[in-house]
Amino acid sequence: GDSVTQMEGPVTLSEEAFLTINCTYTATGYPSLFWYVQYPGEGLQLLLKATKADDKGSNKGFEATYRKETTSFHLEKGSVQVSDSAVYFCALTITGGFKTIFGAGTRLFVKA
Amino acid sequence: EPEVTQTPSHQVTQMGQEVILRCVPISNHLYFYWYRQILGQKVEFLVSFYNNEISEKSEIFDDQFSVERPDGSNFTLKIRSTKLEDSAMYFCASSGHYGYTFGSGTRLTVV
Numbered sequence: 001g002d003s004v005t006q007m008e009g010p011v012t013l014s015e016e017a018f019l020t021i022n023c024t025y026t027a028t029g030y031p032s033l034f035w036y037v038q039y040p041g042e043g044l045q046l047l048l049k050a051t052k053a054d055d056k057g058s059n060k061g062f063e064a065t066y067r068k069e070t071t072s073f074h075l076e077k078g079s080v081q082v083s084d085s086a087v088y089f090c091a092l093t094i095t096g097g098f099k100t101i102f103g104a105g106t107r108l109f110v111k112a
Numbered sequence: 113e114p115e116v117t118q119t120p121s122h123q124v125t126q127m128g129q130e131v132i133l134r135c136v137p138i139s140n141h142l143y144f145y146w147y148r149q150i151l152g153q154k155v156e157f158l159v160s161f162y163n164n165e166i167s168e169k170s171e172i173f174d175d176q177f178s179v180e181r182p183d184g185s186n187f188t189l190k191i192r193s194t195k196l197e198d199s200a201m202y203f204c205a206s207s208g209h210y211g212y213t214f215g216s217g218t219r220l221t222v223v
Contacts, residue, residue: 036214043216044155044203089155093212098143098160098168100205100212105154 002027006090006103014111019077021106023064023090026071031092033057033066033073034100038087047075047088080110114138116215118204124221125194133189133218135204141213144187145205146179148172149217155203161187194222 007022025031035047035057048057053068062077073090090103117136125131137144146158159169161179176198178190187206191198199222204215 034212043201044214046212046214091155098162099145099157100147100155101157102155 002029002031002092002094002101004090004092004101004103006088006106008104009087009107010109011106012109012111013080015082016079017110019075019080019084019108021075021088021090021108023073023075023103024071025073025090025092027092027094029094031094033064034091034093035062035064035073035075036089036091036102038089038105040086044089080108082110082112084108085110114213116204116206116213118202118215118218120218121216122219122221124223127196127222128193131191131194131220133191133202133204133220135187135189135206135215136185137187137204137206138208138213139185141206141208143167143207144179144181145207146189147203147205147214149201149203150197151200158189158202191220194220196222198222 003026005024032051034049036044037047048059050057050066056065064073064075087105087107089105091100093100119134144161149155157170159173160167176192180188201217201219203217
């Protein structure tokens with residue numbers, strides 16, 4: 001079945017460090033890929049998305065590239081801030097399908 | 113930017129009671145969903161709804177759960193007899209041609 005696997009957390013970084021959160025997927029169809037962010041006590045916010053191979057999604061300094069050959073969608077940011085501390089979820093939706101499948105989430109702590 | 117609106121933001125209920133969680137999807141979206149996130153765990157799909165009927169449901173969505181679109185704007189999730197393990201954040205979502213949007217969630221606490 002369709003699934004998303006992302007690196008376990010928590011990830012703890014110092015401010016201005018480089019961030020990578022790995023995400024790989026398994027899909028029977030052709031998925032769209034997403035990163036969602038959940039700040040403490042809040043709901044899910046779409047961070048970025050990519051709908052086809054080699055697309056790069058970007059937002060607020062975060063980037064992820066849809067790599068069909070490695071079935072990956074790793075999240076990166078060149079310089080994290082304390083305000084980036086949150087849980088990050090990688091997710092997919094199969095084109096024409098109905099549901100979004102989420103990874104387990106990766107908690108990021110950024111220290112000042 | 114259009115939003116999916118959920119009410120209430122937090123609900124506390126006694127075990128065995130019925131609860132109704134409410135959602136107002138984005139107006140031109142045709143597909144509606146409920147998801148659940150038990151504290152600290154992953155977001156899980158419950159049910160999808162299209163054309164006034166359930167299009168897919170997960171094994172979590174048992175007979176205690178039901179969904180309804182009672183009018184042209186609301187989309188509700190009913191839990192008939194709540195259990196302690198129903199305590200979770202419940203997210204509504206809707207999708208259309210250009211996107212898939214989540215609401216900010218209702219935190220349900222069963223005591």
